[in-house]
Each structure stands twice: as structure tokens, then as C-alpha cells.
Amino acid sequence: MEEVPQDCPGTSSAQAGKGASCQGCPNQRLCASGAGAIPDPAIEEIKEKMRTVKHKILVLSGKGGVGKSTFSAHLAHGLAEDESKQIALLDIDICGPSIPKMMGLEGEQVHQSGSGWSPVYVEENLGVMSVGFLLGSPDDAVIWRGPKKNGMIKQFLRDVDWGEIDYLIVDTPPGTSDEHLSIVQYLSAAHIDGAVIITTPQEVSLQDVRKEINFCHKVKLPIIGVVENMSGFICPKCKNESQIFPPTTGGAEVMCQDLKVPLLGKVPLDPQIGKSCDNGQSFLTEVPDSPATLAYRNIIQRIQDFCGLHSSKEEKLISR
Amino acid sequence: MKVNRNGKEEQETNTEHKRVKNKSKNKVIRKTITFWNGNMIFKNELFTTFSKIALLDIDICGPSIPKMMGLEGEQVHQSGSGWSPVYVEENLGVMSVGFLLGSPDDAVIWRGPKKNGMIKQFLRDVDWGEIDYLIVDTPPGTSDEHLSIVQYLSAAHIDGAVIITTPQEVSLQDVRKEINFCHKVKLPIIGVVENMSGFICPKCKNESQIFPPTTGGAEVMCQDLKVPLLGKVPLDPQIGKSCDNGQSFLTEVPDSPATLAYRNIIQRIQDFCGLHSSKEEKLISR
Numbered sequence: 167m168e169e170v171p172q173d174c175p176g177t178s179s180a181q182a183g184k185g186a187s188c189q190g191c192p193n194q195r196l197c198a199s200g201a202g203a204i205p206d207p208a209i210e211e212i213k214e215k216m217r218t219v220k221h222k223i224l225v226l227s228g229k230g231g232v233g234k235s236t237f238s239a240h241l242a243h244g245l246a247e248d249e250s251k252q253i254a255l256l257d258i259d260i261c262g263p264s265i266p267k268m269m270g271l272e273g274e275q276v277h278q279s280g281s282g283w284s285p286v287y288v289e290e291n292l293g294v295m296s297v298g299f300l301l302g303s304p305d306d307a308v309i310w311r312g313p314k315k316n317g318m319i320k321q322f323l324r325d326v327d328w329g330e331i332d333y334l335i336v337d338t339p340p341g342t343s344d345e346h347l348s349i350v351q352y353l354s355a356a357h358i359d360g361a362v363i364i365t366t367p368q369e370v371s372l373q374d375v376r377k378e379i380n381f382c383h384k385v386k387l388p389i390i391g392v393v394e395n396m397s398g399f400i401c402p403k404c405k406n407e408s409q410i411f412p413p414t415t416g417g418a419e420v421m422c423q424d425l426k427v428p429l430l431g432k433v434p435l436d437p438q439i440g441k442s443c444d445n446g447q448s449f450l451t452e453v454p455d456s457p458a459t460l461a462y463r464n465i466i467q468r469i470q471d472f473c474g475l476h477s478s479k480e481e482k483l484i485s486r
Numbered sequence: 487m488k489v490n491r492n493g494k495e496e497q498e499t500n501t502e503h504k505r506v507k508n509k510s511k512n513k514v515i516r517k518t519i520t521f522w523n524g525n526m527i528f529k530n531e532l533f534t535t536f537s538k539i540a541l542l543d544i545d546i547c548g549p550s551i552p553k554m555m556g557l558e559g560e561q562v563h564q565s566g567s568g569w570s571p572v573y574v575e576e577n578l579g580v581m582s583v584g585f586l587l588g589s590p591d592d593a594v595i596w597r598g599p600k601k602n603g604m605i606k607q608f609l610r611d612v613d614w615g616e617i618d619y620l621i622v623d624t625p626p627g628t629s630d631e632h633l634s635i636v637q638y639l640s641a642a643h644i645d646g647a648v649i650i651t652t653p654q655e656v657s658l659q660d661v662r663k664e665i666n667f668c669h670k671v672k673l674p675i676i677g678v679v680e681n682m683s684g685f686i687c688p689k690c691k692n693e694s695q696i697f698p699p700t701t702g703g704a705e706v707m708c709q710d711l712k713v714p715l716l717g718k719v720p721l722d723p724q725i726g727k728s729c730d731n732g733q734s735f736l737t738e739v740p741d742s743p744a745t746l747a748y749r750n751i752i753q754r755i756q757d758f759c760g761l762h763s764s765k766e767e768k769l770i771s772r
Contacts, residue, residue, distance in 0.1 A: 228548055230626040231652070261627035262660040304659055307666035309628045312598030340626055341547035342595045369730040373590055374548040380593035399696060401687040408688060410696070410723050414730040437696050444655040444700040 209355050212323045216356035219254070219331040221473045223390065224349065224361040226382075228374020230340035233395035233433070234364045235259070236443055237462075238337035239268040241362075243448040244466040246292040251332040254285060256322055257296035258349060259339035260308050260315045266298035270446025274299055282327035295326050312344035319348045333473070340374075342381040350385045359473050360390035362430065367397055367413035372421050379425055390472045391428035393465055394418035399435040400457070410435065431465040433458050537618040540571065542608055543582035544635060545625035546594050546601045552584035556732025560585055568613035581612050598630035605634045619759070628667040636671045645759050646676035648716065653683055653699035658707050665711055676758045677714035679751055680704035685721040686743070696721065717751040719744050 183198025216222070225241070227234040235257070242255040257265035266272050266286075274286045276299045285293030297308060297318060310318075328334070339345055350358070361382055365375045375392065382389050394417055399408050415421075422429040436458040442449035450459050543551035552558050552572075560572045562585045571579030583594060583604060596604075614620070625631055636644070647668055651661045661678065668675050680703055685694050701707075708715040722744040728735035736745050 229550075230548075231657075235656075261629050262663070264656050264659070267656055267659060305662040305666055307628050307663040307670065309633065309667055309670065311630050311633060315629070342593050343547050343601070344597050344630075347595065347597060368726045370550050370553055370726070373550065373553060376591040377548070377593040380591055381595055384593065384595065399685065399694070401690060401692055402694060403692040404687060404690040406687060406689040408685070408723060410685060410721055411726045412723050412730070414727055435696055437694060437698050440654045440656070440697045441700055444698070 206320075206352075208320050208324055209352060212320075212352050213355035215324055215328070216334075216353065218329060219334045219356075220477070221332060222334045222336065222353060222356070222358045223469065223473070224336045224338060224358060224387070225364065226338050226346070226361050226378050227340050227364040228342075228376075228378040229365070229371045232340075232364050232366045232371060234340070235264040235268060235337050236439060237362070237364050237393060237395065237433075238335055239265060239443070240448065240450060240462050241466055241469065242269075242292060242294075242333075242335050243450055244462060245333050245335075245470070246289055247450075249291055251291060252330055253292045254328050254331045254334045255292070255294045255337065256326075256334060257294070257298065257337045258319050258322065258345050259337060260297050260310060260318055260345065262339065263296045263298035263308075264443075265294060265296045265337055267304070267446060268443045269294050271299070272304060272446065276300060279327065282325045283321075284327055293328065295322055315344055316348040319345060320352055323349075323352050342377060346381065347385075350387060358387060359476050360388035362390050362469065363392045364395055365392060365418050366395055366411045367409070367417035368411045369415045371411070372415065372418065375418070375421065376425070379427060389427050390469055391430035392418050392422050393430050394432040396435050397432035428468075430468050431461050433461040433465070538577045538616060539579070540614050540617045540620045541578070541580045542612075542620060542622045543580070543584065544605050544608065544622060544631050546583050546596060546604055546631065548625065549582045549584035549594075550729075551580060551582045551623055553590070553732060554729045555580055557585070558590060558732070562586060565613070568611045569607075570613055579614065581608055601630055602634040605631060606638055609635075609638050628663060632667065633671075636673060644673060645762050646674035648676050648755065649678045650681055651678060651704050652681055652697045653695070653703040654697045655701045657697070658701065658704065661704070661707065662711070665713060675713050676755055677716035678704050678708055679716050680718040682721050683718035714754075716754050717747050719747040719751070 183194050188194045188198075223241070225234055225238045238255060238257075242253050245251060246253040255265060255269070257263050259265075266274065269288050271286050271288060271294060276286065276295070277284045283295070285295045286299055287293050298304065301308070336349060338349065363375055363378050363382075365371045379389060381387075396411050397417070399410050400406070401408065413419075418429055418432070421427075434457050436449075436453070436456050438453045438456060439449050439458060442452050449456070450462060453459055541551060541555070543549050545551075552560065555574050557572050557574060557580060562572065562581070563570045569581070571581045572585055573579050584590065587594070622635060624635065649661055649664050649668075651657045665675060667673075682697050683703070685696050686692070687694065699705075704715055704718070707713075720743050722735075722739070722742050724739045724742060725735050725744060728738050735742075736748060739745055
């Protein structure tokens with residue numbers, strides 16, 4: 167699909183294909199036939215597939231480079247430390263899939279079987295899927311436009327044989343575009359527990375987080391809370407704390423108060439985090455005494471509490 | 487200015503140098519460099535003529551340029567000759583989707599085709615006038631926006647791309663993809679900038695590598711891929727502060743090592759573009 171008319175009424179609207187602005191649109195005939203109004207059958211298929219997934223968490227950010235994939239990877243590691251839980255980590259950053267490297271799974275391949283694609287397992291109870299596993303080489307650029315990326319996301323949700331899962335964590339690319347709309351749309355029938363939004367303390371980053379919160383409201387996605395990353399740095403020599411990304415407008419704390427959204431926690435900078443990610447290791451086990459590890463663990467606990475509360479509410483509704 | 491059927495061609499003959507900043511992992515500082523380039527050229531005494539700079543922000547979902555340039559709340563005006571950019575200085579004009587939003591918190595939730603349409607409008611309908619440097623700030627990734635900007639400017643010729651990264655391997659991995667993208671679409675690479683390259687504690691002056699270059703950082707990668715390393719910029723909290731306040735870090739903190747690093751990089755970019763100009767003139771004069 168090359169061009170959408172400026173005033174496209176939307177493919178599911180009553181005016182689809184019939185409005186004045188539809189003239190000349192390559193999809194006019196398709197819309198006029200009512201094809202756009204039919205929901206994608208994949209949504210029902212995905213709903214069925216997701217029956218075995220108890221909790222679904224999206225990790226979002228407005229800006230890039232704020233530590234979203236790092237957080238997703240460590241949320242997965244943290245939850246998987248409980249060996250009785252089955253964790254799945256889905257990387258839908260098609261252009262910049264960092265999860266394979268961060269999980270120490272570079273070079274791994276995806277296998278197909280009768281029941282679908284199998285995820286790549288880090289641990290017995292921690293499976294991962296990413297477009298990174300489908301590339302010939304890690305340096306291959308994935309230069310796809312929106313529709314092709316959407317198709318890949320649909321396949322990830324519909325064709326991967328996840329099995330029984332307690333937590334499905336979805337790592338997204340930055341922004342509010344195709345991937346985000348698609349993941350929300352495809353999981354619409356399956357119910358998403360909520361979104362965790364990552365930011366850094368400065369206003370330029372918070373500005374995009376407000377847009378992200380706006381997006382969540384628009385698509386009726388519950389917000390579990392906000393994580394403020396890169397929140398201060400302690401000099402290893404003199405222990406002086408520096409605010410490298412100064413919270414000129416009060417950081418995530420003030421923003422969360424204003425928008426009545428929970429602040430899940432603040433994670434300080436620690437060079438060991440970057441090192442662990444590059445080496446594909448869990449920072450939580452490599453550097454258990456770091457203040458950053460403590461911060462992560464508290465945040466992970468709050469996310470589990472949110473999901474647990476959500477489960478009990480659902481059970482109460484069913485048992486009425 | 488006449489706009490013909492291939493609107494972009496008429497428009498772009500007025501623009502001497504077009505540089506596209508490609509994405510990296512750390513988008514905030516990528517935009518900073520774009521911004522600093524604009525101001526540097528404005529202030530550079532080496533220019534005997536008054537250089538005109540245009541900064542185009544095609545990050546549709548996360549347009550940070552208005553804030554960083556101190557232009558929040560500004561609106562775009564339309565006239566017979568097209569949309570007028572918003573001017574920071576007399577010779578520095580800016581365009582961003584940020585100027586078209588009702589409120590800075592409004593989310594722009596568009597799929598690819600609609601974003602592409604906006605980029606086309608920015609290139610075709612903005613009345614840039616005579617420009618020495620058009621700097622295009624892009625979102626992270628290798629997707630719709632990047633394909634579109636290269637496609638729409640294909641007949642107009644882009645001088646090259648500056649790619650921003652941080653030192654760690656997770657970031658470099660995506661830079662290699664970005665370099666791969668540039669080769670595929672035949673976009674020349676001016677060079678790579680390594681950002682967040684070390685932090686000096688203001689108290690004890692100890693240097694920490696906050697984003698450790700576990701595989702040798704951009705330096706080793708650039709050697710391997712035979713791509714120029716334009717420079718390394720250390721972390722400085724004043725950078726973030728200046729951006730949030732919409733000020734030029736170069737003028738606010740002229741003595742910072744980061745300022746020096748930026749200035750050297752900007753000079754190298756100008757040299758690249760200058761060299762490119764002389765080559766073009768030689769070709770034309772044959």
C-alpha cells in the first residue's frame with residue numbers, strides 16, 4: 167500500500183471506499199466491498215493461542231535508548247528466577263532486535279515443528295522469540311515498511327508454540343507507530359494486563375512518555391506504571407552522586423503525580439548493566455549487590471503484585 | 487517557487503548540502519548533535535558568507551526538536567509560497583510535526599503510509615528558500631521514514647549520513663545494521679559519532695565508562711568497516727539541561743570537553759561537504 171488519502175475515513179468506517187476522499191485510492195474497491203470492515207481472522211486465532219498465557223505485559227517507551235530492552239530482559243530474568251514459573255520474552259523491535267544479544271542467544275536459530283515455531287530457550291523456563299533469530303547475520307539490516315513488520319508480529323503471536331506461560335513480556339521499539347498499534351490490535355481479544363513505560367529523567371524524554379501515556383489511554387491499554395532509568399550515577403571512587411540526565415522538570419516522579427500514573431521505581435546508572443547486556447548475562451545475578459539490582463527487584467515485585475491483583479479480580483468476576 | 491509534478495526536484499535545487507542523521511540506540515543525544523551542527527555553522531567564523539541552515543525533524547512519533555531549539559508552542563504559518571519554517575535565528579529555520587500538534591503531549595499514532603505522506607509534505611511544501619545546509623533528524627530504526635526520506639530525496643542528492651552511537655556492543659550492533667542500510671540505498675556515510683563516551687566525575691575527576699565499550703567501541707567498529715570515526719563526545723549533564731531549556735550547549739558551556747568534541751566533529755562534517763562541493767563543480771565544469 168503506497169498512499170493513503172489525506173482524509174481517509176478509515177477502512178472500517180461506513181464511508182470506506184465511498185467517501186469523496188476515497189477517489190483515486192488504490193484500496194477504494196476493496197473498502198467499498200466491505201472487506202475492511204471484516205476483522206482480521208488472525209485476532210481470533212491469536213486469542214485461542216493466548217489462552218495458555220496467564221499474564222501479558224508490554225514494555226514501552228517514548229524515546230529510544232532509555233533502557234527498554236535492558237529492562238525487558240531483566241524483567242524476564244527476574245521472573246524466571248522462580249523456577250515454577252514459565253516466562254516468555256517476545257521482541258517485536260523488528261529493525262533493532264537487541265534481545266538475542268542481551269540474553270546471550272546470538273547465533274541461535276528458530277526451529278519449526280508441527281505445532282509451530284519453537285522459541286529459543288535461555289533456561290528451561292525462559293523462552294525468547296525475536297526477528298534476530300531469523301537473520302542470516304546479526305549485521306543484516308531489516309529494512310521493512312509498516313505492513314511487512316505487522317505481518318511478522320502477527321506470525322510471532324499466532325505461529326510460535328509458546329505452550330503454557332505465566333508471563334509473556336513484549337519488548338517494543340520506541341514510538342507510537344505500526345508495531346504498537348499492531349500488538350494492541352492483535353492482542354485485543356486476548357487481553358493485555360498492562361504496559362510498563364520506561365523513561366530517563368530529563369524533560370525531553372518525559373515529553374515522549376506523556377505521548378506514550380496518551381497512546382495507552384487512546385487504545386484502552388492499562389498502565390502498570392513508569393520506570394525512571396539512568397536516574398543518577400554514583401562515582402565509584404568518591405561516591406559523589408551526579409545527575410547525568412538532570413530532571414529539570416522534576417523527573418518521572420513529578421510527571422507521574424501530575425498524570426496520576428504509578429512510578430514503579432528509579433534505577434541508577436551502573437556500568438555493569440551495559441557490560442552484562444553486551445555479554446548476554448543477567449545483571450541481577452552478576453552484580454547482586456548493586457543499588458540498580460535492588461531497584462530492579464523492587465520494580466519487578468510491584469509488577470507481579472499488579473498482575474496478581476488483576477488475576478484475583480478476574481476470578482471474582484468469573485465466580486459470580 | 488514553482489512546484490512541478492515531481493515537486494521535490496524543483497524545491498531541492500535550492501539546497502546545497504543535505505545531511506541525513508541516522509538513528510542510533512540513544513536518540514536524545516542524536517538530536518542534540520543535529521541541533522549543535524545548526525548552531526555551529528551559524529557561529530562559525532570560517533564562513534565568510536552568512537550560512538543559511540535548515541533543520542528538518544522527521545521523527546513523527548517523538549518530535550524532540552521544537553523543545554531542544556526552544557520553540558515549543560510555535561506554530562507553522564502557511565502562505566502562497568508554502569509553509570514557512572519556524573526561525574530560531576534569522577539564518578536557522580526549523581520544521582517538525584511538533585509544530586502541528588494541538589498540545590506537546592498529543593500522541594501521533596500513525597502507521598507508515600501516513601508518516602510517509604507527512605515527510606513528503608515537509609520536503610515539497612515547506613518554503614525553505616536558499617539553504618546552505620539542510621539537516622534531517624530521523625527517528626531510530628531502518629523503516630518507513632528512512633526509506634521515504636532517501637526515496638523522496640533520491641533525485642536531489644544527499645551529501646551523506648552521520649550515524650550516532652554509544653560505546654556498548656548492543657548499540658554498535660544496530661549501527662552496523664544502519665551502515666548496511668546506507669550501503670543498500672547507496673547513501674554515502676560521512677562518519678560515525680560515539681556519544682556518551684565516558685564521564686568525568688565533577689568532584690574527583692575520575693573518569694568512568696558508564697556504557698563500557700566491551701568490544702572496543704565505535705573506534706574498533708569503524709576500523710573494521712572502514713568508516714570514518716568523526717569523534718567521541720563525553721557525557722556532560724549540562725547537555726541534557728541545555729536541551730531541556732531549548733538552549734545551545736555550545737554557547738552555554740563553551741569550555742566543556744563535550745563542546746570541544748562537538749566543534750571538531752562539526753568541522754569534519756563541513757570539510758566533507760566542502761570536498762564534495764568542489765568535486766561536483768569539477769564535474770560540471772568539464
